[in-house]
Amino acid sequence: MIDFKRPSRRAFLFGAASSLGALALAGCDGLSQSDRFRKVLYTGEDMNRLVQRALLSPATMAREFAEADISANFKANGSTNPEDPAYRALAENGFADWRLKVGGLVETPRDYALADLRAMPSRTQITRHDCVEGWSCIGKWTGVQLAAVIQQVGLKPSARYIVLTCADELEKTLDGTGRYYESIDLEDAFHPQTILAYDMNGETLSIPHGAPLRLRVERQLGYKMPKYVMRIDAVESFADLGRGRGGFWEDRGYDWYAGI
Numbered sequence: 001m002i003d004f005k006r007p008s009r010r011a012f013l014f015g016a017a018s019s020l021g022a023l024a025l026a027g028c029d030g031l032s033q034s035d036r037f038r039k040v041l042y043t044g045e046d047m048n049r050l051v052q053r054a055l056l057s058p059a060t061m062a063r064e065f066a067e068a069d070i071s072a073n074f075k076a077n078g079s080t081n082p083e084d085p086a087y088r089a090l091a092e093n094g095f096a097d098w099r100l101k102v103g104g105l106v107e108t109p110r111d112y113a114l115a116d117l118r119a120m121p122s123r124t125q126i127t128r129h130d131c132v133e134g135w136s137c138i139g140k141w142t143g144v145q146l147a148a149v150i151q152q153v154g155l156k157p158s159a160r161y162i163v164l165t166c167a168d169e170l171e172k173t174l175d176g177t178g179r180y181y182e183s184i185d186l187e188d189a190f191h192p193q194t195i196l197a198y199d200m201n202g203e204t205l206s207i208p209h210g211a212p213l214r215l216r217v218e219r220q221l222g223y224k225m226p227k228y229v230m231r232i233d234a235v236e237s238f239a240d241l242g243r244g245r246g247g248f249w250e251d252r253g254y255d256w257y258a259g260i
């Protein structure tokens with residue numbers, strides 16, 4: 001009997017990446033296969049294009065739905081109205097003064113106004129959001145690909161993760177570790193469906209759903225998609241952030257890798 005089972009998405013990805021990696025970095029180092037994959041993602045335009053093409057294979061894409069599938073009521077969960085005074089002031093002004101700070105291990109740190117992000121090429125996707133609590137909703141998200149922002153600022157070679165820091169404190173703590181944050185690896189950061197969303201269901205993103213900007217990383221569970229994103233940093237390690245596990249919920253026991 002021939003086994004027609006398809007290789008898993010990850011096996012496919014790393015399979016494709018390792019052959020590209022062998023091309024790009026023939027004869028190199030003691031990098032692990034996944035380190036080599038990550039390296040390929042940001043070494044040179046051609047490699048980037050090749051890997052993007054591999055990533056665009058249907059096997060690696062989260063399912064996208066039709067307009068008719070959009071949930072009438074998309075549940076809002078976790079923080080739905082941050083109390084942070086700086087955030088409140090920005091919200092009262094329609095986020096005109098909001099700036100996304102992009103820094104860390106990047107070549108050219110910079111700030112983005114919402115208009116800057118809206119002026120960049122956009123992607124719209126209708127996807128199913130799965131919360132670890134056991135509910136799902138389908139919504140339409142429009143935003144700029146995180147890859148486009150990262151490519152503008154340029155990653156330093158030591159960058160391995162992208163950390164997103166939010167405006168909300170979900171838990172009151174004395175040491176500030178109750179602030180919501182998340183981290184993703186470069187494979188997810190460069191994925192075509194990974195977007196910084198400013199519109200939901202054809203309208204400006206509302207505060208309950210994360211205005212003015214929230215991450216969509218469609219192959220992961222809901223808690224990996226921070227709302228109220230204020231800054232994005234490229235880092236080598238997240239060990240010294242929060243309680244060291246890479247995200248608000250990870251610090252409280254959830255898995256860092258929440259692939260669906």
Ligand SMILES: Nc1nc2c(c(=O)[nH]1)N[C@H]1C(S)=C(S)[C@@H](COP(=O)(O)O)O[C@H]1N2
Binds near residue numbers: 078226228
């Ligand atoms: N800043 C921030 N982001 C967050 C949360 C949060 O409490 N604060 N909750 C997470 C969880 S558990 C889920 S399921 C989704 C909920 O997104 P929604 O409110 O648009 O449904 O946001 C995620 N991102």
Ligand SMILES: [Mo]
Binds near residue numbers: 077131132133222223
């Ligand atoms: Mo969630």
